[in-house]
Amino acid sequence: MPPHHSQQAAPEADAGRSVPIAGLLVLFLAILLGAGLAAGPGAAAAAEPESTDATAWRVGVARAVITPDTPVWLAGYGTKREPDGKLHDLWAKALAFEAADGGRAVLIATDFQGVPASMSDRVFARLAADHGLDRSRVMLAYSHNHSSPRLGDDLVDYYPVDPAQEALVDRYTAACVETCLRLVGAALADLAPATIRVGAGRAGFAVNRRDNPEAEVADRLARGEPLRGMTDHAVPVLTVTRPDGALAAILFGYACHPTTLSSTTYCGDYPGFAQVALERSHPGTTALFVNTCGGDQNPLPRRSVPLCERYGTMLAAGVEEALRGPLDSVPARLRTAFASIDLDYERVVTEADLRQAAADPNAIKARWGRRLLAKLEAGEPFASAYPYPLHAWRLGNTLVLGMGGETVVDYALRFKRQWGAGTWVLGYTDDMAAYIPSRRVWEEGGYEGGAFLYEYGRPAFRWAGTVEERVAATVTTLVEKVGPPPAAERD
Ligand SMILES: [Zn+2]
Known part of the structure; x- marks a missing residue:
């Protein structure tokens, strides 16, 4: 069996931190009512005012909770995993960009394991009709988080056939389509002057899983032996700063499977912990994660909540390294x-x-x-x-x-x-x-x-x-x- 799919769902070491599914009802209702959408709150952090010619971009930020309130099985690993709660919420977040010439683009960054074309095509068609955003102008990114719910026909043969579960998955998928549409509407409504800057940090926990047997990685690291194979440890970072200096959003990426955990508890895996850490250290900002090319990369060693949190902290540190600069201003084209x-x-x-x-x-x-x-x-x-x-x-x-x-x-x-x-x-x-x-x-x-x-x-x-x-x-x-x-x- 393949490396990461061969892992059976393991009892979660830290299950005491989870909350019951019923406790998510309020959050889900908030999504249904659209109240789960919030324009990126302006940060109060004091900073140098931006010069006016550097703020020719207009950028909008929005976010919505996507944690299910029904027991949609967790996605990935080729096995059935019934949810028992959450470590933290799952999110869909959006950045809308508008350049000086009026051209627009929207990035939706989600904590989903896998978005099937049968779902994203519905989002793209509606965004074209409702907002005039053609297919080139919208990317729907998913972190590939293996502690998130199933969607549509993604990896459908991974799971036992269960009509009641299929109905839950279909309903959840349809609700997520609507959430994505409201999210983009909220990000466009939030368009306001901003400066965009880019930079990069590093984080070293991604391991080439094709070249390093999982069982040997911890010992090799303990002996100080280098691991094998190609990796991309860069942490690209893009910041959105308002004219008053408020840091409205941090977009960051990393090339690694979010497969630290394989439990039955919803969570964002290491990208989720990184987002939580960044939003905690920069109050008012929205942190968005994109998986770069992590198809053959795993976070090793793995399979515990402390390790997952540690990788999230390492990734957030890579982002902070980039934020310390230098960051390059991005012209509004x-x-x-x-x-x-x-x-x-x-x-x-x-x-x-x-x-x-x-x-x-x-x-x-x-x-x-x-x-x-x-x-x-x-x-x-x-x-x-x-x-x-x-x-x-x-x-x-x-x-x-x-x-x-x-x-x-x-x-x-x-x-x-x-x-x-x-x-x-x-x-x-x-x-x-x-x-x-x-x-x-x-x-x-x-x-x-x-x-x-x-x-x-x-x-x-x-x-x-x-x-x-x-x-x-x-x-x-x-x-x-x-x-x-x-x-x-x-x-
Ligand atoms: Zn994968």
């Missing part, structure tokens, strides 16, 4: 581009493949085989490629790339080499498509590069070997559209 490309499968499954899978002792594969056989018998054709989303935004000279699915760290390293170290390379955007291996990882095989597309419900086992080439060519086209950062910025 905005360009956006988007493409949905047909990412080819190696080959589409046959009826014989599915019959074999349906009898497989692996429950996930067996459920997938049975479900797809039923589609085949109903005459539903299988596509030979998957519609895969790619974004490029340029804010001033800062390039922000958004990629669907679980991108491995090679993509971040490649695009930062290509477009500059200040480039943000977000994975886990718009659609939990599947693992997106680089050519290297595809050739090596294993979980992130091998025959595991069935886990995502796709009608194939593997991507075609051209996956990186295809993605990189499209990213280049998108970057040309928004204008590549000046060579001087590519340090």
Whole structure:
């Protein structure tokens, strides 16, 4: 079994901190009534007033609690986990950007494990209709937090078939679509003058899980031995400051799976603890997290609340390091581009493949085989490629790339080499498509590069070997559209 999915739900060591599900009812009602949405409160922190010419951006901030009030199972790990409460709330947060020329873009950053296209497409269609935000202007990011609830048809074959649970998941997913729409409306209503700055810190807890057996990591670290494999320990940071000096928002990223915990308690995992820490140390700010290319990275060692909190603290410290500066002001220019490309499968499954899978002792594969056989018998054709989303935004000279699915760290390293170290390379955007291996990882095989597309419900086992080439060519086209950062910025 694959590394992080092979872990069974372990009894939580710190369950005494959880609160009953019933206690979440008020919060959920607040979401339903729209009261859970709050424009980013202006911080009272005193600071130098911003010069007027540096505030040509208008930025809006909003946030909403998304912790379910019904027992929606926790997502990921290929097993059923019924919730028993929460360590802290789960959030969806939004940043709306408006440049001096009136161009807009909205980033939604959530604590979800995986947002399926069947959910995000509903959000994108409504935002286009209600706010004129075309597809290039909205990214829906999910942290890939494995202590969050199931959504729609994300990883549907991971869980035993249970009609009552499916109904809860459908209702929760529909409520979250509405929450995302209200959230964006609130962020747009909050648009106000602001300065945007960017910088970066570091945090060292992400471990390349392909190259370091989990059982050996703690001993190696104790002996002071270096760990193996590629990582991206950068913590990119973007700040939003109001003309009175108030820090309205901190956007930060990190390349690592939020899989420290595998309990039955809702929580934001290490990104959740980092957000809590930053909002505590900067009262009035909204902290938003995006997972960069952490597809092959795990927080190791793991599986305890103290470790999870420690990684959150380490990440928050990386953000604080960036906040101490120097931070670069971002000129108020905005360009956006988007493409949905047909990412080819190696080959589409046959009826014989599915019959074999349906009898497989692996429950996930067996459920997938049975479900797809039923589609085949109903005459539903299988596509030979998957519609895969790619974004490029340029804010001033800062390039922000958004990629669907679980991108491995090679993509971040490649695009930062290509477009500059200040480039943000977000994975886990718009659609939990599947693992997106680089050519290297595809050739090596294993979980992130091998025959595991069935886990995502796709009608194939593997991507075609051209996956990186295809993605990189499209990213280049998108970057040309928004204008590549000046060579001087590519340090
Ligand atoms: Zn994953």
